[in-house]
Amino acid sequence: AQTVTQSQPEMSVQEAETVTLSCTYDTSESDYYLFWYKQPPSRQMILVIRQEAYKQQNATENRFSVNFQKAAKSFSLKISDSQLGDAAMYFCAYRSPLSNFGNEKLTFGTGTRLTIIP
Amino acid sequence: NAGVTQTPKFRILKIGQSMTLQCTQDMNHNYMYWYRQDPGMGLKLIYYSVGAGITDKGEVPNGYNVSRSTTEDFPLRLELAAPSQTSVYFCASSFRDRIPHYGYTFGSGTRLTVV
Numbered sequence: 613a614q615t616v617t618q619s620q621p622e623m624s625v626q627e628a629e630t631v632t633l634s635c636t637y638d639t640s641e642s643d644y645y646l647f648w649y650k651q652p653p654s655r656q657m658i659l660v661i662r663q664e665a666y667k668q669q670n671a672t673e674n675r676f677s678v679n680f681q682k683a684a685k686s687f688s689l690k691i692s693d694s695q696l697g698d699a700a701m702y703f704c705a706y707r708s709p710l711s712n713f714g715n716e717k718l719t720f721g722t723g724t725r726l727t728i729i730p
Numbered sequence: 731n732a733g734v735t736q737t738p739k740f741r742i743l744k745i746g747q748s749m750t751l752q753c754t755q756d757m758n759h760n761y762m763y764w765y766r767q768d769p770g771m772g773l774k775l776i777y778y779s780v781g782a783g784i785t786d787k788g789e790v791p792n793g794y795n796v797s798r799s800t801t802e803d804f805p806l807r808l809e810l811a812a813p814s815q816t817s818v819y820f821c822a823s824s825f826r827d828r829i830p831h832y833g834y835t836f837g838s839g840t841r842l843t844v845v
Contacts, residue, residue: 621770647833655818657836703772705833717763717788718834720772 614639618721633689635704643709651701699728736837743811751806753821761824762804766817811844
């Protein structure tokens with residue numbers, strides 16, 4: 613079974629600075645998908661960014677980018693120019709390829725709470 | 731386009747009571763899921779469904795039941811509520827696609843307290 617580990621329960625960053633959230637995972641699969649989700653105090657789960665394992669290029673979405681190191685099984689999230697609205701819990705998640713029944717589910721890490729300091 | 735709708739948003743149950751958490755989606759997604767989120771923890775899969783009439787257990791199914799009679803609806807049933815079921819429950823849905831570009835669409839969650 614796949615596991616996802618987020619070793620930083622809490623992080624803080626000064627507004628307008630850059631912060632990196634760590635995520636590692638364990639899998640024997642060669643093809644898979646990785647996601648970062650944001651959960652603000654409203655509890656809504658919001659997709660931030662996704663990465664396909666077969667792509668070497670790191671995904672970017674505006675101020676959010678990832679550092680995907682497949683060999684190291686590492687998938688960190690970098691937030692540039694941090695804003696007050698970025699304060700939230702951030703979850704890393706893993707999904708297997710849709711080749712077999714039962715592979716459709718996401719496996720989540722335990723989350724990192726990000727605080728933005730004005 | 732409402733997305734995934736969960737009701738109720740909050741509920742307090744007494745030990746031994748039963749209830750059904752409702753979930754409906756209007757995106758014609760074939761996959762639906764129920765997760766629970768305990769304080770300070772990630773989301774753990776309770777049950778999931780790959781289409782109407784097909785359901786399967788996730789990591790933590792004990793104490794819960796589901797049904798999927800239509801594509802749109804995926805209710806979660808708690809038969810004999812226990813304090814260990816105090817949690818926030820999320821319903822989610824997705825398309826079966828070789829490349830899951832959009833991950834999941836989540837509902838806004840149900841906070842359940844069992845006393």
